[in-house]
Amino acid sequence: MKICCIGAGYVGGPTMAVIALKCPSIEVVVVDVSAKRITAWNSDQLPIYEPGLYDIIKQCRGRNLLFSTDMEKHISESDIIFISVNTPTKTSGLGAGKAADLTYWESAARTIADASKSDKIVVEKSTVPVRTAESLKRILTHNSKGINHEILSNPEFLAEGQAIQDLLKPDRVLIGGFETPQGRKAVQVLRDVYAHWVPEDRIIIANLWSAELSKLVANAFLAQRISSVNAISALCEATGADVSQVAYAVGKDSRIGPMFLNASIGFGGSSFKKDILNLVYICECNGLAEVADYWKLVVKINDYQKNRFVERVISSMFNTVAGKRIAVLGFACKKDTGDTRETPAIDVCKGLLEEKATLSIYDPQVTKEQIQHDLAMNNSDLNHSNYLQLTNPATIKQVGKASNAYEAAKGAHAVCILTEWDEFRKLDYQKIYESMQKPAFFFDGRNVVDPHKLRAIGFVVYSIGKPLMHG
Incomplete structure (x- = not known):
């Protein structure tokens, strides 16, 4: 054969x-x-x-x-x-x-x-x-x-x-x-x-239409869980609750389970958004407007989460990032891949660039050429401008590619973790803190680090869905 x-x-x-x-x-x-x-x-x-x-x-x-x-x-x-x-x-x-x-x-x-x-x-x-x-x-x-x-x-x-x-x-x-x-x-x-x-019991046979639809529905359900916990992360920050503790407690229910309940800056990758919008279109074509509206909200919450993160960075840093160097750790859509399709890092970086920040980006698997290509594209999910200026080479010059996390953070006013690479959990953050401008801001978009330990070092820390100043 x-x-x-x-x-x-x-x-x-x-x-x-x-x-x-x-x-x-x-x-x-x-x-x-x-x-x-x-x-x-x-x-x-x-x-x-x-x-x-x-x-x-x-x-x-x-x-x-x-x-x-x-x-x-x-x-x-x-x-x-x-x-x-x-x-x-x-x-x-x-x-x-x-x-x-x-x-x-x-x-x-x-x-x-x-x-x-x-x-x-x-x-x-x-x-x-x-x-x-x-x-x-x-x-x-x-x-x-x-x-x-x-x-x-x-x-x-x-x-x-x-x-x-x-x-x-x-x-x-x-x-x-x-x-x-x-x-x-x-x-x-x-x-x-x-x-x-x-194993034979893991090979499922279905009719053609069920098999085709199952792929879209599987991705829609997974993305829905991410948007659900991200919506709750905003409520946690407003009330002083800890989204990790809430997700752990909820995930212990056997009917729910713990998977895909990690709060973050949002989902990315080649499939989730594309497949949900495809599902929306199929629903609309079949006259199911209410069903289409339901799934649209999953994408809307994802865009809201990225927007919220950018606004938090700006408001925390005295309402301006103009001329400030921001270290971006991680650009891929998730760890252990070099794929940048629909990565939330694109929109976060574009939002910061629009505010005239200078970015130093480090990702172990994404090339400088790929980063510049992604940031030069004339599209974004954030509710700012249309980013047409990003095709301007002068704007792209505000973006540098570092060879490691320490190089990216040297002289920076803030660090943003946008991908949950394992190596970011093991960095010497005392060393990073000492190399940065003060006050040194830390924005953890993937809840990779312990905010208590970073605050003890001296960082001003913002983690998704965590109490802002204590707890």
Whole structure:
């Protein structure tokens, strides 16, 4: 058997690497139109960072795992084809700002139709709107020259920073197919692939529409929990309660559980906001305005939390950060990943730059070029201006990339932790305090450090959802 995956990104690369690892008898090929990305996958500098990924790539690459730009050849030779391309939110036209942009997805579908010379199983791995498989089937049927393509939905449920563990020991593998004899047969073929390492009771079979919708709903529910605890964090600060203690007590209820109850500056990453807005659009298209409004509020609270953090920084520092150096520790959307898509750090940094602050940013996995690219984009979720001035090179010069946390903090008026990297828990904050301007402000957007210990050193500390001056 040969498997081909179209799309060498955050999902396609790690997923295919684990399939190759666990199924040594199957040839696995990842194809992409980007020669630069494929070159990176074939080098020691992979295009993405995930703990454990490099070791698997090193073990399988050249054995039964191949990365290539020759899409037509490998599609033609494969039995199973995964579509794992980007499906960003549309920026213009019908559904702009909410609906999924299926341009890359449709291009992949047409490439499959053109290249196929024998029957294929085509697997939706990209996150797509419910009933997208219907459109995929139509494209393939009308362009297939009599070749049969069975469509399956196999959504990914990977958490960035722990994707390899999620793939090796998944909570569930969901496979959706058409409820026809051919559809059931295709489901069984894919099920047999995962059965090499996934226990049978964790492989869930559903109809296509349920499988497609489950991915959007799973991300919406997780994001909802984050927005819920972040809404409570504002109330905690107003009343003197401690959000960590509240979340711990609430999470002890077995009906609720402790996961995704850590207050922060907000959720980021490639999926949460995009998938919720997609869900909103689907609800609106089906006349479910009240349901759409409900999910909109999850995103609204997330934007509010970022806004609130920026306003806290400014108000605490005597209502101005103009000309002040602020050390930003962490830029990625979460620890153990270099992904900056929708990271809340972008909006926080833009808010501070608009107030004429100078930023010194340190992140162990994000490059200076990526930071500058993200901050130069003309968009933001914060309720300030439209940030058009950020395309001005002079504004970007207010941003520096430090090689470590101590360099970032030297001479700074404030430190902001925006990503919960483990190394930030172990820093010598006495050393950092002594190198800073006084009063030295500390804004912990991820509740990484103990505010009592930092106050004892001399910092003026603000932590999300914690009493501001004591407790």
